[in-house]
Amino acid sequence: MKRRQFISKSARGVLAGAVAGGMVFPAKGRSRILGANERINLALIGCGGRGEILARGFIDDGAEIGYVCDAHSDRMAAMAELLNGLQNKKPKMIKDRQAALNDKDVDAVVIATPHHWHALPMIQAVQADKDVYLEKPPSLTIWEGQKMTEAAKKYNKIVQIGAQCRSAPYVHAASEYINSGKLGDIHLVKVFNIKPNPPCTKRGEPYILGNPEKPPKGLNWDLWLGGSPSRPYYPTIFNNYGWVAFWDFSVGDIDDAIHQLDLALFLMGEPTPSAVSSSGGQFHFKDTDADIPDLQECSFDFENFIMTLEIGGYPAYMRKTTTTIRRNDEFPYWTQNATRVELYGSKELMIIGRHGGGWITMTSGGKIVEKMYGRVPDEPHRKNFLDCLKSRKRPYGDIEIVNNSMNVAHLSNIAYRTGNKKLYYDSAMERFIDNDAANSLLRRKYRDEYSVPDKV
Numbered sequence: 027m028k029r030r031q032f033i034s035k036s037a038r039g040v041l042a043g044a045v046a047g048g049m050v051f052p053a054k055g056r057s058r059i060l061g062a063n064e065r066i067n068l069a070l071i072g073c074g075g076r077g078e079i080l081a082r083g084f085i086d087d088g089a090e091i092g093y094v095c096d097a098h099s100d101r102m103a104a105m106a107e108l109l110n111g112l113q114n115k116k117p118k119m120i121k122d123r124q125a126a127l128n129d130k131d132v133d134a135v136v137i138a139t140p141h142h143w144h145a146l147p148m149i150q151a152v153q154a155d156k157d158v159y160l161e162k163p164p165s166l167t168i169w170e171g172q173k174m175t176e177a178a179k180k181y182n183k184i185v186q187i188g189a190q191c192r193s194a195p196y197v198h199a200a201s202e203y204i205n206s207g208k209l210g211d212i213h214l215v216k217v218f219n220i221k222p223n224p225p226c227t228k229r230g231e232p233y234i235l236g237n238p239e240k241p242p243k244g245l246n247w248d249l250w251l252g253g254s255p256s257r258p259y260y261p262t263i264f265n266n267y268g269w270v271a272f273w274d275f276s277v278g279d280i281d282d283a284i285h286q287l288d289l290a291l292f293l294m295g296e297p298t299p300s301a302v303s304s305s306g307g308q309f310h311f312k313d314t315d316a317d318i319p320d321l322q323e324c325s326f327d328f329e330n331f332i333m334t335l336e337i338g339g340y341p342a343y344m345r346k347t348t349t350t351i352r353r354n355d356e357f358p359y360w361t362q363n364a365t366r367v368e369l370y371g372s373k374e375l376m377i378i379g380r381h382g383g384g385w386i387t388m389t390s391g392g393k394i395v396e397k398m399y400g401r402v403p404d405e406p407h408r409k410n411f412l413d414c415l416k417s418r419k420r421p422y423g424d425i426e427i428v429n430n431s432m433n434v435a436h437l438s439n440i441a442y443r444t445g446n447k448k449l450y451y452d453s454a455m456e457r458f459i460d461n462d463a464a465n466s467l468l469r470r471k472y473r474d475e476y477s478v479p480d481k482v
């Protein structure tokens with residue numbers, strides 16, 4: 027039996043064509059039906075750096091945060107105070123997310139927890155008839171992505187992933203340009219994520235764990251660990267995004283690269299690869315406690331093109347697109363832009379930035395044929411989510427579609443972790459062909475009480 031839930035033709039067409047979808051998610055069940063002018067009530071799970079940015083944004087957009095939930099009560103209290111100041115109403119503070127899921131006045135849940143804590147709350151939320159905004163990367167394993175997609179479809183809920191490039195007008199324009207045939211045939215796509223100071227290092231030094239400590243008062247460390255193997259509390263893991271350096275909690279620096287990878291796959295029409303290979307290692311930061319490499323080079327075979335993904339953490343001279351460029355009519359200096367995608371057509375080369383930065387197309391000698399500035403798309407993405415809660419249309423960054431990109435990301439990590447070999451992948455079965463070691467990484471073991479259920 028084929029396990030994969032195929033991306034439906036309509037979903038693929040709708041999203042590859044960058045047009046918001048039809049009425050596919052009728053509101054039903056326990057949650058209220060939202061009127062056009064009604065204020066949307068959200069619950070925030072995860073009160074760290076990204077949770078704050080999202081909460082501020084959703085309040086700016088006119089929504090209200092009714093609940094905040096975090097494994098650390100200090101973070102939760104600080105967030106509740108902050109939001110009280112912003113919306114003149116203090117959100118309820120809850121240690122157990124179920125309280126928000128049981129409240130029929132909560133319209134949707136915003137999840138901004140570490141990667142190992144994405145699948146379970148998302149699935150529980152849709153089971154409780156809530157729509158979900160879930161931060162990227164959606165899943166920690168391919169199996170989790172299957173279960174999440176299955177649950178979203180089964181309960182007919184809107185689940186938007188924080189893959190905001192999908193809501194960017196300049197990205198939609200790039201898609202139209204490509205679909206018009208102006209680039210010609212594209213047989214090579216290069217995705218870059220080579221930047222200074224990513225999670226494999228601590229400010230340009232090797233990542234050193236230091237000594238374990240007693241968890242700070244207010245932090246439920248066991249809850250924070252969730253389904254991942256138990257280990258003592260390290261402030262270096264909990265704070266400053268340190269957990270991204272460990273496979274138990276994260277997908278490595280694909281955490282960041284997923285934005286460009288997803289953008290590239292969107293532009294190429296949401297294809298699935300048949301093979302992957304990956305090379306890399308801890309070349310520069312050798313004496314490190316981090317699991318993840320500081321250089322990872324991946325290559326994917328698609329039907330009619332090859333895509334490469336280059337993730338690096340040591341070149342100090344590379345730069346992510348600056349905030350100034352993201353918010354103005356400016357282009358990055360492409361050669362040293364850390365987060366770009368290059369599409370090599372038979373007629374023209376397109377270089378496109380993520381989160382703003384726009385795109386250019388070129389022929390020989392650096393002659394620019396077409397160009398477009400771009401803005402950071404966080405706001406249109408959030409607004410698209412809020413609009414879809416009312417219209418019940420399929421959002422940009424729908425789980426089913428982004429899960430396809432996430433699978434590609436997982437493939438590259440599995441290829442790296444199984445020893446830099448070329449692996450052949452059956453995308454219909456969502457399994458590697460004749461490779462037990464690789465297949466063993468499709469799924470992870472959970473500590474019992476935090477298990478993602480087989481039956482969603």
Ligand SMILES: NC(=O)c1ccc[n+]([C@@H]2O[C@H](COP(=O)([O-])OP(=O)(O)OC[C@H]3O[C@@H](n4cnc5c(N)ncnc54)[C@H](O)[C@@H]3O)[C@@H](O)[C@H]2O)c1
Pocket residue numbers: 071072073074075076077095096097098101138139140141143161162163188189190249250252264267281
């Ligand atoms: N889309 C984007 O542009 C973007 C940008 C930054 C981060 N992110 C994503 O946002 C997510 C969160 O990142 P962050 O920087 O805020 O991390 P963080 O470590 O700063 O915050 C995560 C919070 O989740 C809490 N938490 C952990 N387990 C929990 C649980 N079971 N219940 C409730 N709270 C729990 C932690 O205590 C912490 O306060 C990640 O997936 C990250 O990749 C997305």
